[in-house]
Amino acid sequence: MVELERLHMSALNVIDLHTHERGPYSLCIAPGECVSLRGDSGSGKSLLLRAIADLDPHDGQVLLNDISCTQFTAPQWRKQVALLPAESQWWQDEVGAHFPIEECPWLEPLGFDTETMHWQVSRLSSGEKQRLALARLLMNKPRILLLDEPTASLDNDNVVAVEKLIEKYRCDTAAAVLWVSHDTQQAARVGDRHLQLTTEGIREYAA
């Protein structure tokens, strides 16, 4: 009964997902909920996120508000089920060229200003890239955030800024968040529930 209830109200629902000969993985996240995910390196966290974002071939079902991934075109799906990879990529010279429009409300809370849009990508630090990649991702107004160690290369102040911003975005838009983190303290801080990825599948644990 509990399972059914949760299924009904989940924003993201992953059922028996197999990818790259791993799985089956099942998980669900309610609207506005943040779930942390941990696992040893090589346990397939990134592969799981890639499969949920439909970047890799997979079996099983992924549902957004009870609508199957296959009902969306792939670009539509990825705009709503947004993956922030551990390492972001930039292909234009200027930061602003990677954003759909110049006005980005997420710059200021992350410690940037409008001038940032004219910065050269080649001169960004890894921490700046990581924060700007988050701002860029939020421009699509995603309903699910799949975050792959989003604060790995940030100093403490910026870790706080990023955690705050994601919290605010989640509350304002009722987005569901799946947050991969190696940092158990961070996981306890940001997560409403906690998942561990093992070779057998996904199990929930108490923080």
Added chain:
Amino acid sequence: MIMLSAVDLSLAAGLVLAMAALSWRMQLGLSGQLLIAGTRTVVQLLLIGLVLKALFANVDLLWVAGISLVMLLAAGREVMARQQRRFTGWWGFGMGTGAMFISSFAITILALTTMVATDPWYDPQYAVPLLGMLLGNTMSGIALALDRLTTTAWQQRAIIEQRLMLGAPRLDAIAEIRREAMRSGMMPIINSMAAAGLVSLPGMMTGQILAGTPPLEAVKYQILIMFLISAGTGFGVTAALWLASKRLFDDRHRLRLDKLTGPRN
């Protein structure tokens, strides 16, 4: 026209032999290759000379179609052989060959029926050399463009996937790479059009002039050929890149580099 005798050719062959001897003395390790390549030139050209002679004597659409097919398949094999990473399975051969078939054959037939207007339109004296020049140039363009597309896609896989993650459709995610590939496929013909007459006298025109054609007639033919080649290469490269760009992804807009073979050494 001055006919060449066996003695004339032997004199030229003597030069190659002399070069091979020099290479052997200097231990360049080129003499073997040089002699084999020279022998291949003699045998292959004599054979095609005999084939053309027979073809010209019996003007028959079936024979022309047959030799065209052989030329197309040879060009397709060449395109495939020049790829660092080619598509697996039938696509590796079919993609370039299909694109060449569409562009070269369409342009050749158009030229034969309207501009050159031979009678019959498949007259092998015009059809075979025309198709040969178109295929040869389209082949180089497609081989360069496909190789550029697949190797760049391989190197920039992270960027392509980042763009997909942000919701770009597959053809947008690879647009710049495709444009670069198009440019490298078209560059040789653009260069040779720009340099024609100033830096080099094009081979076909030189041949016609040597054979006694008035220079201006030879020039007109050369201009026609250049235009046909640039259009043929352009359409061929466009078609090949369109097919290849789509083939690099699946219908869920996922980058599928597993459809490419490993690097060739």
